[in-house]
Amino acid sequence: MMSLSDERLIHDPTEWDALVSQYRLDCYYEHAYFALEEVGIPEMFFYPTEFGTLIYPYLKRPIDGTSYHDITTPYGYGGPIFVGLWSLDQIREVRQRFLDYCRAEQIITETIRFHPLLQNVELGRHWCRSTQRLQATVTVELTDSYEAILGGFSKMTRRNVRKAVREGVTIRVAAPTEYEKFKHLYRLTMDKHEAAPRYYFTDEYFKQLLSGTLDAEVLVAELNGHIIAGCIVLYGSRFAHYHLGASDPSQLKVRPNQLLFAEMMRRAKEKGMVAMHLGGGTSQDASDSLLLYKRSFSEGAHTFFSIGTSILDEVAYEQLNRTFLTQYPSANDCKWFPVYRTPIRHLSSRGEETS
Structure with a gap:
């Protein structure tokens, strides 16, 4: 695992929930909620600075049959929380630090289900490559x-x-x-x-x-x-x-x-x-x-419920998608992200996440 400097990765439930309590985050941010998921390791990217703090918990999931991983927020709502006053340049700086970590860990995609009440999609638009307001x-x-x-x-x-x-x-x-x-x-x-x-x-x-x-x-x-x-x-x-x-x-x-x-x-x-x-x-x-x-x-x-998506390794992503679509051509008509995780047994007419 890459060594981080100012920031740190948190896995310990006690330390995790102490931050959730300190910053009065919602129940969807508690370690126990992440632990409900059967696939993936709960991980929190914590980045404190003199002007503000970033708290970003997610699930780090292995991609079967490969050395790659992807990250996602669990069913429910979550996403990065920017505490304090953040400029766009400061968001870009911490984003680059996070991308360096993702590159070292071979994390190739990111999916975020933003929190409708915390409205973190407003700054999240500058964190993700793409954001979409999905539904009311x-x-x-x-x-x-x-x-x-x-x-x-x-x-x-x-x-x-x-x-x-x-x-x-x-x-x-x-x-x-x-x-x-x-x-x-x-x-x-x-x-x-x-x-x-x-x-x-x-x-x-x-x-x-x-x-x-x-x-x-x-x-x-x-x-x-x-x-x-x-x-x-x-x-x-x-x-x-x-x-x-x-x-x-x-x-x-x-x-x-x-x-x-x-x-x-x-x-x-x-x-x-x-x-x-x-x-x-x-x-x-x-x-x-x-x-x-x-x-x-x-x-x-x-x-409103919004999602954010990012492709962090274009080459690996396209390679996995080609392999997946060759095996499951019916997924070509689905809008699921990431494509290689399209739930084949239940392709919906909408082809999208819902709340």
Whole structure:
């Protein structure tokens, strides 16, 4: 590994999370969140200067059958955080230091899922070779009273919340013994939406996610003693995130999800969160049904999810792509980046990451 001077690479979870705490970074930056991923080594590039500090955690992944690596942020949101006042020249200088490290480690591509609430894509545009606003997301501000937050719901959504209450739906925090029920409902939901296999998280993923190393909880909607819907909520220092949701398709008529979202926001506000991020839809389409559903909880709270990509070794990248496309020619029509990691078994019509 290349020897770094002013900057350093951090792998130790204690040192990592001390920085996350010191700079009040979000839960998506915690070491335990990176450790959920089955492929790749969590690594943080830390660059302190007299004018500011760069904190950039990512997964360093080996590329099978080669001596190369690539780096990516995990499912969720992240990317480099520039603390302090940074000029473009200063960003270029630290970027060059980072590229020197990547060259020494044979890291050939970089993929970043920027954080919609931290808005780090603004400076990230000068870090990556290319950035793209991928899709809209929804963020509900929690600084007003809970009654005011409810008042921001659409009329139909408020009506559905009242309907769920009339039908006898109740919301509570699930016990660990009930996590299996949530997983079952989650996979039913993925089946219903014909989701790509990457969204069928493994049992180990759920086990680690809910092990207590992250501030996460499962909320469930219950009717007549049966769990009919649920969601996993992540909590950071300031923000709460709707992470995964599930529901029994046969019970949607009693509107459990609307009541579940209302309670999710109430609990997040009670915990001192200033905003609740609901994520986006399943496509870039402004009329996406999931996006419209989430917007019914706060019409004006629009945020955006952007990605950043960089090819760090053009020759190696093209070589890997040629080999890959020769073996899987169907991937020619996909927009996945990097090309050589196109998920062949589930090429989507969109061919792109979604939140």
